[in-house]
Amino acid sequence: MARYIARRAFHAVVLIFVTITVTFFVVHIAPGDPALRYVGPGTDAAAIERVRQNLGLDASLIEQYARWLWSFARGDFGESLVSGRPVSEVLARTIPRTLQLTLLAFIVQLLVGGAVGMFAAARRGGKGDQLASLTALLLYAIPTFYLAYLLISVFALRLGWLPTSGIATPGGVADGAWTLILDRVQHLVLPTAVLGLGSAAALARYTRGSMIDSLATDPIRTARAKGLSEAHVLWRHALRDALPPLLTIIGLSVPFLLGGAVVVEKVFAWPGMGSLAVDAIFERDYPVVVAVTFVASVIVVLGNFLADVATMFADPRTKIATDTAIHDGAGG
Amino acid sequence: MFSVTSLFKNGLPGLQSRRRRGVTGILAAAFYAALAVVLIRHRYLAGLTPADQWGVWGTIGLLYGGAVIVPVLGARGVGVMGRQLPMSALVRAGLVAALGVACAATLAPLLASGDPVAIANAAQTRFEAPSGSHLLGTDRFGRDIWARIVYGGRASLGVGVVSVLLAVVFGALYGAASGLARRRVDDALMRVVDGLLAFPRLLLVLVLVAFFSNSYGLLVVAIASTGWMGIARLVRGEVIRLRQRDFVTAAVASGAGRARLVLRHLMPNVAGAVIVAATLNIGAVILLESYLSFLGLGVQPPTPSWGAMVYEGRDALGVAWWVPAFPALAITISVTAFNAIGDGLRDALESRR
Numbered sequence: 001m002a003r004y005i006a007r008r009a010f011h012a013v014v015l016i017f018v019t020i021t022v023t024f025f026v027v028h029i030a031p032g033d034p035a036l037r038y039v040g041p042g043t044d045a046a047a048i049e050r051v052r053q054n055l056g057l058d059a060s061l062i063e064q065y066a067r068w069l070w071s072f073a074r075g076d077f078g079e080s081l082v083s084g085r086p087v088s089e090v091l092a093r094t095i096p097r098t099l100q101l102t103l104l105a106f107i108v109q110l111l112v113g114g115a116v117g118m119f120a121a122a123r124r125g126g127k128g129d130q131l132a133s134l135t136a137l138l139l140y141a142i143p144t145f146y147l148a149y150l151l152i153s154v155f156a157l158r159l160g161w162l163p164t165s166g167i168a169t170p171g172g173v174a175d176g177a178w179t180l181i182l183d184r185v186q187h188l189v190l191p192t193a194v195l196g197l198g199s200a201a202a203l204a205r206y207t208r209g210s211m212i213d214s215l216a217t218d219p220i221r222t223a224r225a226k227g228l229s230e231a232h233v234l235w236r237h238a239l240r241d242a243l244p245p246l247l248t249i250i251g252l253s254v255p256f257l258l259g260g261a262v263v264v265e266k267v268f269a270w271p272g273m274g275s276l277a278v279d280a281i282f283e284r285d286y287p288v289v290v291a292v293t294f295v296a297s298v299i300v301v302l303g304n305f306l307a308d309v310a311t312m313f314a315d316p317r318t319k320i321a322t323d324t325a326i327h328d329g330a331g332g
Numbered sequence: 333m334f335s336v337t338s339l340f341k342n343g344l345p346g347l348q349s350r351r352r353r354g355v356t357g358i359l360a361a362a363f364y365a366a367l368a369v370v371l372i373r374h375r376y377l378a379g380l381t382p383a384d385q386w387g388v389w390g391t392i393g394l395l396y397g398g399a400v401i402v403p404v405l406g407a408r409g410v411g412v413m414g415r416q417l418p419m420s421a422l423v424r425a426g427l428v429a430a431l432g433v434a435c436a437a438t439l440a441p442l443l444a445s446g447d448p449v450a451i452a453n454a455a456q457t458r459f460e461a462p463s464g465s466h467l468l469g470t471d472r473f474g475r476d477i478w479a480r481i482v483y484g485g486r487a488s489l490g491v492g493v494v495s496v497l498l499a500v501v502f503g504a505l506y507g508a509a510s511g512l513a514r515r516r517v518d519d520a521l522m523r524v525v526d527g528l529l530a531f532p533r534l535l536l537v538l539v540l541v542a543f544f545s546n547s548y549g550l551l552v553v554a555i556a557s558t559g560w561m562g563i564a565r566l567v568r569g570e571v572i573r574l575r576q577r578d579f580v581t582a583a584v585a586s587g588a589g590r591a592r593l594v595l596r597h598l599m600p601n602v603a604g605a606v607i608v609a610a611t612l613n614i615g616a617v618i619l620l621e622s623y624l625s626f627l628g629l630g631v632q633p634p635t636p637s638w639g640a641m642v643y644e645g646r647d648a649l650g651v652a653w654w655v656p657a658f659p660a661l662a663i664t665i666s667v668t669a670f671n672a673i674g675d676g677l678r679d680a681l682e683s684r685r
Binding site for chain 2: 011014015016018019021022026027030137138140141143144145149153157205255256258259262263266277278281282284289292293296297300301304
């Protein structure tokens with residue numbers, strides 16, 4: 001078991017290495033001289049050359065790559081071209097906000113998606129299943145930002161229950177920890193709902209499929225024949241069998257949530273990593289773009305790693321299977 | 333192997349109508365002949381912007397898919413890899429919707445009641461509610477929403493279909509190569525796939541589009557180059573599974589080269605699963621394009637695209653709900669249609685096993 005976890009962890013480290021390499025080459029293949037971003041128009045060639053030297057752009061590609069790896073290993077992402085502040089400082093401010101949003105959305109996705117999927121599978125073919133499946137299909141197909149506009153226009157503009165956007169009431173609220181927390185929660189409700197419901201729709205579809213597969217197996221027939229209650233069969237037997245593939249899907253929902261956060265943060269003016277990424281991309285703030293991309297991929301790799309480990313605990317067969325057949329199936 | 337006549341008769345390789353000839357085949361041929369005449373009569377391809385031309389290629393791709401759709405609609409079931417499978421109402425509805433949207437986009441000049449781009453100068457034509465003269469109303473510049481939706485379908489569907497086609501071809505070849513390669517090479521190739529999958533796709537496409545250039549062609553390439561990994565994994569898995577089968581051994585023993593082995597023996601067996609994945613992918617890419625448009629990096633104005641239309645309508649939500657609602661509906665219908673087809677075909681494929 002420890003060996004399996006160690007192997008997966010090594011795998012994750014290799015992946016992060018690959019992502020740094022991909023990011024490095026995307027940035028270096030892109031047209032345009034990054035040095036020109038640091039100087040004003042009309043700067044003479046000698047000054048540009050000095051900037052190039054300072055940035056290390058005059059070194060060979062291999063040398064730049066090695067330097068790049070070294071600074072990443074130390075957590076040094078350089079300085080923002082726009083604000084001049086260290087990128088790590090900007091990240092330290094924005095990452096927690098995005099994690100707050102995506103973790104809450106992740107929980108919404110698990111609860112809503114899992115419950116709806118289980119419900120639909122238990123009532124397969126019935127009215128409830130049709131309604132749930134159709135809702136999931138439509139919710140999955142609605143562009144996130146339109147759903148956001150709809151919710152804003154109803155809950156913020158018409159009913160006035162929730163703020164339209166932002167992370168806190170402008171000008172601040174009355175002192176006291178509780179009012180501050182309440183204010184933050186109010187600002188979180190709509191973004192979380194939009195982000196969570198979109199991925200809940202996807203998870204509901206997978207859960208339904210996986211549960212239906214598992215309900216059709218022999219052990220379930222036996223459990224029913226023993227006279228176990230339907231709820232017991234569903235929760236204790238069928239779910240256990242349906243869980244391993246779902247854990248992989250849940251792991252894969254991490255990049256989906258992070259990508260969705262880019263859009264949702266932009267709609268709701270949520271000052272997290274997604275907004276930071278979009279602004280940096282438009283301003284061609286290379287160090288910030290590279291750092292955000294890197295952090296996002298580290299979170300994704302971490303999510304997959306946790307999903308792998310969780311799968312191993314949920315399904316002991318994985319451990320045996322992967323020790324022998326890691327090359328053929330589970331290796332990918 | 334790939335001739336136009338065989339396409340009309342048989343549909344896509346790997347996804348073939350049981351009824352190869354007969355009334356439906358003739359109807360299909362007549363339908364496309366009529367379509368071709370209409371297109372040529374309207375000097376359709378003359379003087380188009382590059383974006384529109386890409387859209388044309390996209391819709392032609394869809395119509396190529398339509399070559400199988402029309403015969404399939406007449407048939408009782410869908411034949412996948414030589415077997416007759418029942419076709420659910422869901423798949424049928426999805427096929428009709430997808431074909432309908434594709435036809436509307438292709439025939440936009442005939443269906444549109446106004447110019448999709450020209451800005452009306454009369455102030456009273458802006459934000460007109462849906463009516464007889466403007467079926468779905470007008471936007472802030474007095475432009476007809478219906479006209480913009482049917483023209484916008486070219487960009488939105490075009491991006492979806494063309495980029496998925498590119499991704500499928502590259503992903504399938506990559507996956508097959510990896511599956512047949514030696515273990516070390518295979519491992520290395522798959523680590524690259526894992527590495528690319530570790531980026532949130534939207535972020536990667538944003539970076540590619542913003543850092544390179546913002547042309548329509550690059551948009552398609554950027555979306556395709558971030559969408560082939562799933563197909564590659566799928567094909568690799570299937571190839572490894574099939575590699576041990578007798579018919580592969582027999583083909584190798586009878587002297588089939590690697591290319592022949594892949595194209596003639598392995599691909600036909602993988603086609604069903606790949607078509608399912610590709611169909612689901614088209615839906616995902618239509619959404620992805622709308623997100624890019626929302627962030628200002630999708631298809632560039634004045635060329636209309638659905639995502640950009642929803643985005644432009646955001647401020648009008650309170651005064652003119654129809655401005656963002658109908659393009660959003662168009663996106664939802666198209667994505668649902670492609671997902672329904674993909675889901676239905678997958679169910680049919682899996683029940684076969």
